[in-house]
Amino acid sequence: MLTLENITAAKHRFGRVVKDTPLQYSDRLSKKYGAEIYLKREDLQKVRSYKIRGAYNLISSLSDTEKQSGVVCASAGNHAQGFALSCAELKIQGVVYMPVTTPEQKVYKTHQFGGKYIKIVLIGDTFDEALSAAKQYEQDMGAIFVHPFDDMRIITGQATMGLEIYEKLPEPDMIICPIGGGGVISGIITARNVLGKTTEIIGVEPEGAASMKKSLEKNENTTLSKIDTFVDGASVARVGENNYAICEANNIEVISVPENRVCSTILEFLREDGIVLEPAGAIESDALKSLSERIKGKKIIVIVSGGNLDFERLPEIKERSLRYEGKKRYYLVKFPQRPGALKSFLEFLGPDDDIARFEYMKKSNRNTAPVMIGIEALGNQNFEAIEQNMQAGGFQFENITNNDLYFNLLV
Known part of the structure; x- marks a missing residue:
């Protein structure tokens, strides 16, 4: 205790x-x-x-024999930087396992803080995969594992x-x-x-x-x-x-x-x-x-x-903030393939509405073609008016803003 x-x-x-x-x-x-x-x-x-607090406390409290064995950690970014700075300050060799998805800025800063005292290995898509690899290194090499939290x-x-x-x-x-x-x-x-x-x-x-x-x-x-x-x-x-x-x-x-x-x-x-x-x-x-x-x-x-x-x-x-605040929506619209169709669509928008993205998903010789349209507006009332106008104008549409499958694929 x-x-x-x-x-x-x-x-x-x-x-x-x-x-x-x-x-x-x-x-x-x-x-x-x-x-x-x-x-x-x-x-x-x-x-x-x-993260520097825990990493430095653990590494600085190791015995001289343990320090000579080297240290290893797994991190999604911040623990790695605290670990790296601790290694540099205490002049101990360390290895950092990070997920491949770790932001480049965090990888760069880890290199910067650790300098010649650390080696970085990018592996797996999640922290847990990086953790597994680091634990294996601990067993294989006899290094001291510096857990990020446990x-x-x-x-x-x-x-x-x-x-x-x-x-x-x-x-x-x-x-x-x-x-x-x-x-x-x-x-x-x-x-x-x-x-x-x-x-x-x-x-x-x-x-x-x-x-x-x-x-x-x-x-x-x-x-x-x-x-x-x-x-x-x-x-x-x-x-x-x-x-x-x-x-x-x-x-x-x-x-x-x-x-x-x-x-x-x-x-x-x-x-x-x-x-x-x-x-x-x-x-x-x-x-x-x-x-x-x-x-x-x-x-x-x-x-x-x-x-x-x-x-x-x-x-x-x-992008995520606008979606959460109800100021941006994405639609799949069946767009008539006729002259003046775009002009007609623009009339559905109010003075404070804006098209942020307009992309034909597939052109064909049919009467309509699917178009992905991203619209920014002041709020839900504006979008309700836009959707009513699309319905009245005969434009079929689907709101895909909160459809993760569509959104991640198309946006």
Whole structure:
């Protein structure tokens, strides 16, 4: 069982490598939700995420003999960067296994932080496949495995966040934590308990990878058969055994948030606060939208877990946000193949509507041909008018915006 001495010792090991990040009052969010909302800015760490805490604590606590064996880890990105920086600072050789789907920006930064002390191996489509490969390397080569979340030394490192929170704000009403594998929330729970606090702790997962939520509902750690990897830093098919046990023993509430709504939250922070968040770093703040009635008048801590956004993903993030907010729809339309058909269609649109995409799917000599049309509008009322106009004009159509099969194939 972890003690306060374990956590303070981890914080002492950090030295200059790990920052005591600010607890920043958010005037915008506080006004929006009628609460006192503070952001724990882990995106301001050198590696732009909290992951350096656990990785550095584990690696720095190894014996000299263990360090000579080398270290290995599996990561969807942020743990790899914390691991790489730790290897470079401690001058230990390490190997990183990452999913092939890991954003290029995270792979590049891992190289940058680790330099000559690390080797990167891209393998598999999910974290769990990379994890399996890393565990095999551990067995074959005798290296020390640095788990991203399911190790008490990792949890101890993440618990230092909790110490910093309570030093700055001794009595918060709620702390909102991300859950991927469960490292952060396990650390925050541990810090709360050793300090004798009663703060409510809420865990947040993406809807497409809600493995902790499912496990707690089934009263056993459960592996999801399929996950959505859009929130790449928090998409894990199975949470850690230690992490599940800690959450289960403390009756932790876990909520899931829709990926497309998370995209709107990312854009809100970028536009209104100038803060760059990755999807896994935005799910905690996005949860405020689900908890709005419960948090009024309370002191709320939001763990901002990471800011490693691959900017090449911005077009997709904007696309998903528009879909969630009801400002963009895609249609398959049977388009008459006659002169003036396009002009007729344009008359169905209002002054604030815009065609974002127009593509013939298949041209033929028939009277009609399928066309995919993407339309941006101010909201649902505009689309209702457009659809009524299409029906009145004799244009057959199908709304494919929320049809994942069509959408992923065509868009």
